[in-house]
Amino acid sequence: MNWQISGQILVQGLKGIEVISYITQMLEQGAKIVAGIDPSQEQDTIEAIPIFALVEEAIAEVGEISTSLIFVHPYKVLDAATEAIVSGIKQLIIFSQGVPPLDMIRLLRIAKEHDTLILGSGSGGILIPGELSLGIWSTEFYQPGRIGILTDSPNLSYEVALALQKEGLGESIVISIGQDAILGTNFEFWLEFLHEHEKTEEIALITRWERIELELINYIKKELNKPVIIYGYDLQKKGHTYLSNIVNIMANQLFSGLAIQELETTVKDLLTESDILLVNNPSQIRDLLKCHKAV
Structure with missing residues (x-):
């Protein structure tokens, strides 16, 4: 479908x-x-x-x-x-x-x-800047372009869009997957959508650390041929007591007893070893996409 x-x-x-x-x-x-x-x-x-x-x-x-x-x-x-x-x-x-x-x-x-x-649930909707808004978007933050944004945080997508705007970069489509724990469609579904979306040349994935799973990383590596940048956030946000599935797997099978900070480093190492680009703030997304545009 x-x-x-x-x-x-x-x-x-x-x-x-x-x-x-x-x-x-x-x-x-x-x-x-x-x-x-x-x-x-x-x-x-x-x-x-x-x-x-x-x-x-x-x-x-x-x-x-x-x-x-x-x-x-x-x-x-x-x-x-x-x-x-x-x-x-x-x-x-x-x-x-x-x-x-x-x-x-x-x-x-x-x-x-x-x-x-x-x-969804907890989605912000779908936005095609300059063409269509199906959601609760503040459309003034976005402009037409070539970058597809897939996010579980509408607020952070605003920050990314503003950073891109400073370099004259815009979005082909913005999709808010939802903020609740149980979602109707997963990242893989929407990454495939963006992979087939003709106006999308690069993909920015904005998500909480606990949603970056081994299956997701492998899917991106094997199935997508468009550049993907992952902006991971909130691994140790105050009040959060969970770890991602990938961290749990590592902790249970390989790294029992390691501190959360060490596990975070392991996740980052896994992503770094792949072709997936990992960033810590919106300006890094902008800089990477600016470099890709210049190539």
């Missing part, structure tokens, strides 16, 4: 000042939002978008929907997403953060049964 950018869009949870402000911006940035869902149906329209109580009612009125944008309360995500899936919508972007893990597990089973793709 491949993610399709085009098509009609539905919004579930279209109410409240914040969500409406996001929708207004999306409409200005080219999003084809044709219907909204609010079970209370307090208004008939919002920003000229017709409001319905049920997804099936919206589809009956406006026709086929390719993507649903879900802004409901985290505890209501399972019901809202299931309603969209059984109504035939094949792509969901879940912006709600803090969805109960068991709800996400159930949802992923349902999605698999119906061949439905999910971005």
Whole structure:
């Protein structure tokens, strides 16, 4: 299954000042939002978008929907997403953060049964600078270019985009995979998407250290022929007590008793030994891409 950018869009949870402000911006940035869902149906329209109580009612009125944008309360995500899936919508972007893990597990089973793709939960959406915004982006930070950004931190993607902007570099597409622990689609899925994306020449992957796994590194090495830069952050963020899977494997099998700092060094060494470029701050991404542009 491949993610399709085009098509009609539905919004579930279209109410409240914040969500409406996001929708207004999306409409200005080219999003084809044709219907909204609010079970209370307090208004008939919002920003000229017709409001319905049920997804099936919206589809009956406006026709086929390719993507649903879900802004409901985290505890209501399972019901809202299931309603969209059984109504035939094949792509969901879940912006709600803090969805109960068991709800996400159930949802992923349902999605698999119906061949439905999910971005999120806790996603910031998808952005094609100058063309399309499907999400909660501050679009002024981005400009059209050749670099695909894949991130689990929308805020850090702003910093990267600003650093690139200083060198006249821009983005072909920006994808926020989600901030929750259990996600609908993984990095490998979206890296393959960027690998096939014609306007993307280089890839910047922004993620927490514990998400840099051995399988991910091997996938990048074996399957991608576009330059990949990984910006890893938060290995020892205050309050975090976890280690990445790759660190756990090393700790259990090879390095029992080593301090976290030594394990961090081992992870960095593994990445350094590959063709994958590893950086510690946004300016390093900018400098590496600037050098690649000059080659």
